[in-house]
Amino acid sequence: MTATASWHHRLAERGVDRRLWLLLPATIFVLLLFVYPFLYGLSLSFQPLNGGGLLANYEKFFGDAYQRDTIVTTLKIALPAALLNVLAAVPIAFRMRGRFRGKRLLTTLLVVPITLGTVLTAQGLLNYLGPTGWFNRVLLSLHLIEDPVRLTNNYWGVFFSLVITGFPFAFLLVLSYLSGIDPTLERAAATLGASRAQRFRRITLPLLAPGLATTFLLTFVLAFSVFPSAVLVGNPAGSTRVISLAAYQAAYEQYDYAYASAIAMIMGAVELVVVVIVLLWRSRLYTGSTGGKG
């Protein structure tokens, strides 16, 4: 009896006590609905539908240029879109971090595109940027262009849809990171004679950089899984045939779940490579306190 009591006591000292049971539902849930399907998909991807070796599905993907190129296509859309969203968010957030009238309204307005979702954005872009849409009409009546610019059903349609949904997200994140930096640090630098450019480059930017890396990652993940807009405003047979589309077609048009799982695994791996590169770069940055309350 005393043995078990001290055993309980020692576990409790390390934080293992009955309260941990509260974790149980969430753990079961994540194991059943996330870890198990993932492992199932992984093992399924090594069991090709039409026979062949263990890696037949992967060989099929990388052997076929039409499939293999989806990786490059996806990265070509996702990387510039994520980069633009983050880089554009920095100066705008920097200017808006103070208090001013209408800030709440502005941030509220910026949340709207996040809730629109890709499907509605696609529909709007088709109407607005199409050959007879308002955008082309304005440019035509200003005599800036002779013929309507083609901005939908190609690369740019998808790119714009990613900017519309991704930029507000990036902006709000950067703004919250910037608000976490203690403004007195910058004022101290100003007292010591640092110019505005120096203050930004030597004080704000190094403190902000880890946050920027995180923001980039989250926007990249959003952009990387672009699916509805690639079909609706893109050119799904050619320039915007992204990897998620290839996975979808394998699963729901050819009913080859093994091959689809293999593509999903490749997709996850490619994404992971980018994430690891950014995280490695991030780990070399200053990650201490930003001086604020955050």
Added chain:
Amino acid sequence: MSNRSIRATPTAWFIWAAVVFFFVNLAGVVGSVLVSSFGQKWFDTWVPSGFTTQWYGDAWREFGLLQVISVTLLASGLVVALSVLVGAPAAYVLARQNFPGKRLVYLTFLLPILMPPITYGIPLATVLYKFGFAGHLSGVVLANLVPSVPFVILTMTPFIEQVDPRIESAARMLGANTRAVFLKILAPLLVPGLLASAILVLVRTVGMFELTFLTAGPDSQTLVVALYYSMSAAGIRAQQSVDAMAVMYTAMMLVLLVVALRFVNPTQLVARVKEEPPE
């Protein structure tokens, strides 16, 4: 500090111009859908030739929107209830306690948010089909729980950290058992956090396309999936009735958003709250 913002430098002008340009185009995107949904015929002119509300009735009947919207609300409601029930206790433990393997547990809970939905959605849909869940409402709910539970954990944790643990200890000293501590002490204090995470999960689930798309059957489509199908089958139905459906979807999202913003700070939709220090 204040006269800096009044004296506008060229960079400031450029930045404000970029913001205005973004919003003008955003208004164009949303506005063109709105105008088109009320228009009679719209080819090659600035505005439609006449205005009508018939498309809303058409869309309502053609797409069976009553059923679609009730499925959307039912699925989202179930996802919200289940994810809060599962996520909130886990958030409590993760916020309060250190235990061996905590980092691993935390990482596993966060992974579903960090991965693109399609990556785990396809294996998940395969498993759900195997066990006969997919194609029904249950499959849609189960699939949508995967990102929602971690999201509840993530948004609840800071709220729980704000509650002083001494309040709990005091209640225990006065003889309250665990159940009483939860129901009488923690639950009332955590109402704002619970509301915030519930409403955020609601907004995300109504807007979630990929997972619902992969697991929904013909009679378990949510509004956003039905919208996608009607768009990708363009040409069969009038463009305007698709637009009308898109407007209804937006209206629903906006209502949710207005409700959400009563409880949540906008920056909290994407990150933890960091109220700026008053200057």
